[in-house]
Amino acid sequence: MYITMVSAECAPVAKAGGLGDFVHGLARELLARGHEVEVILPKYDVLRYGQIEGLRKEVRDLWVPFHAEWLHCDVECGEVDGIRCWFVDPHSPQSFFARGAIYGEPDDAVRFAFFCRAALEFLVKSGRQPDLIHCHDWQTGLVPVLLWEMYQGLGLTHPRVCYTLHNLGYQGVTDIGVLHQVGLDPRRLMTPDRLSDPANPRAVNLMKGGIVYANFVTTVSPRYAWEIQDSAQGMGLQAVLRSHAGKFSGVLNGIDYATWNPALDRHIAQSYGPESLPGKARNKAELRRRLGLREAAKPLVAVVSRLDGQKGLDLLRHGLSYALAQGCQAVLLGSAQDPAVDAAFRRFKHENEGNPDCHLELAYDEELAHQIYAGADIILIPSVYEPCGLTQMIAMKYGVVPVVRRVGGLADTVFDANFSDKPFGERNGYVFDHLTPEGLESALSRAVGLWFQHPEYFRELRLNGMRVDYSWARPAERYLDIYQRMRA
Ligand code: ADP
Ligand code: GLC
Numbered sequence: 001m002y003i004t005m006v007s008a009e010c011a012p013v014a015k016a017g018g019l020g021d022f023v024h025g026l027a028r029e030l031l032a033r034g035h036e037v038e039v040i041l042p043k044y045d046v047l048r049y050g051q052i053e054g055l056r057k058e059v060r061d062l063w064v065p066f067h068a069e070w071l072h073c074d075v076e077c078g079e080v081d082g083i084r085c086w087f088v089d090p091h092s093p094q095s096f097f098a099r100g101a102i103y104g105e106p107d108d109a110v111r112f113a114f115f116c117r118a119a120l121e122f123l124v125k126s127g128r129q130p131d132l133i134h135c136h137d138w139q140t141g142l143v144p145v146l147l148w149e150m151y152q153g154l155g156l157t158h159p160r161v162c163y164t165l166h167n168l169g170y171q172g173v174t175d176i177g178v179l180h181q182v183g184l185d186p187r188r189l190m191t192p193d194r195l196s197d198p199a200n201p202r203a204v205n206l207m208k209g210g211i212v213y214a215n216f217v218t219t220v221s222p223r224y225a226w227e228i229q230d231s232a233q234g235m236g237l238q239a240v241l242r243s244h245a246g247k248f249s250g251v252l253n254g255i256d257y258a259t260w261n262p263a264l265d266r267h268i269a270q271s272y273g274p275e276s277l278p279g280k281a282r283n284k285a286e287l288r289r290r291l292g293l294r295e296a297a298k299p300l301v302a303v304v305s306r307l308d309g310q311k312g313l314d315l316l317r318h319g320l321s322y323a324l325a326q327g328c329q330a331v332l333l334g335s336a337q338d339p340a341v342d343a344a345f346r347r348f349k350h351e352n353e354g355n356p357d358c359h360l361e362l363a364y365d366e367e368l369a370h371q372i373y374a375g376a377d378i379i380l381i382p383s384v385y386e387p388c389g390l391t392q393m394i395a396m397k398y399g400v401v402p403v404v405r406r407v408g409g410l411a412d413t414v415f416d417a418n419f420s421d422k423p424f425g426e427r428n429g430y431v432f433d434h435l436t437p438e439g440l441e442s443a444l445s446r447a448v449g450l451w452f453q454h455p456e457y458f459r460e461l462r463l464n465g466m467r468v469d470y471s472w473a474r475p476a477e478r479y480l481d482i483y484q485r486m487r488a
Contacts, residue, residue: 001483002036004130004159006119008102008112008139010039011259012366013047013080016102017306018253018390019136019166022220025256026134026479027083029472033480040119042111043076043087045098052078052085062125064090064118067181071114075122088118104337109174109206110181112139117182119143120151129158132483136164138172141210142182145195148213149184160486162479163214165207167387168228168235169310172206173197179204198236208240215486217241217248218479220388221409225250233385233408251479252412253388254472260373260394267370272399274466277459280374280399287375290368291359293329298357299451300329301444302376302400304369304391307336307345307362312405315382317348318437319403319444320358323380326448329357333372335364373398377458378447382432382440386410392429396465401458402429403443413470417461418446428465 009020027037055078062073076087090096096111135143144161176186189195194212197205211217219225227233229241263273269286272279301323305311320330336342349360379395381404388409392402404410414429415422430443450458
């Protein structure tokens, strides 16, 4: 099959969170199975250029209609980890993708709406006819809309569109002006069964457009698929999802075991696996050295997270403080987009300054993330909602025991050591329900207690997590089934 992904992120060149990992991991697995795969991305100024091989300008004269003008774009091509990527580079006066960050600009909706139109213009002008276009989240919700409303008529007649929802917390609800700008007719599209936002019918909801117009819609875990149709987790899109339930399903994400594997990881001090678990101790010592933590017989409790309301910010802070009070060491690697959240965590860091058992790193740091997974004993994920969550799956591969709230993909992947109905060999972490300090403590205290009192069982729990197969093999098969059904 010939599959074109259109996405705002692809690891490692453009990654803000799990979306980047998803696009990279699924693309690599499909390539390994002999399919033709390419990814279209914006050419951000913040791309990690060192990770792109053979970057070259392939198209110099792509003119993209935008509002009352035509914007001149170059399209560059390069390989990222063996994946052919196309980078759309508009020479717009607004410098759409030269903003020093992937997201967080006041005109995000306009920037990504333009990107959708440019991606389709590129496909049509270069004579491409992929079997499948796979797009992701609100940023590319207009791709299926533009395809069926406009680009089919311009010759892009072959592709079918799969649309994956990674996060209903961001839907791209914006002013209808954006439709004019990409050449769509608001009078036709701003209806309850098309793009008008359920809560504010005068605003356009770009994610809803993707859901309505795509041939098939997926989300990133079975549990989240249910939650967003059934509860407030749908954030206003419950009814839309239910009315399209016939073309909607939840597919649990995978992780790329070439990137996330302690036996192969180039970023860590000592490689290890289930058969060589003692190797993990050297990574813990190395992590302590790097972060200035003292050597002590203490479990290391870690957080690696975007610092966003979704992640349970109060409970993250509470969990780390509680861990310290229970005689653990605490490490956080977190990046906040919201200045108020950043400030709150800087205060928290300040309060813990000088504590030889605590290190808080407020940054985005890919290498340190690998080293934390390799060195930590327990990882804390008290999310308010979690569509899938890759962090717990990565952590388990590195022998870190997850303590998670039972929501979304966390509920589908972490099974409580004491209370799960699974056989012991399939239990791999600690789970709590209530989004309260007491809820979190009920799970974290059991994890810490096991580390101190029954290290042999703690080791078994680590091994259970390391043995689970969360590779892309199974999810890629599910996606190929879905693609084939769409083509049939
Ligand atoms: P989300 O996509 O909601 O952020 P996921 O658990 O699906 O959550 O994926 C998070 C990904 O981003 C993981 O690969 C994790 O290691 C990485 N990550 C999160 N925060 C940071 C950070 N501050 N520095 C480096 N990597 C991070
Ligand atoms: C989103 C979700 C996360 C998911 C990731 C990849 O960022 O917040 O739960 O794992 O997308 O699908």
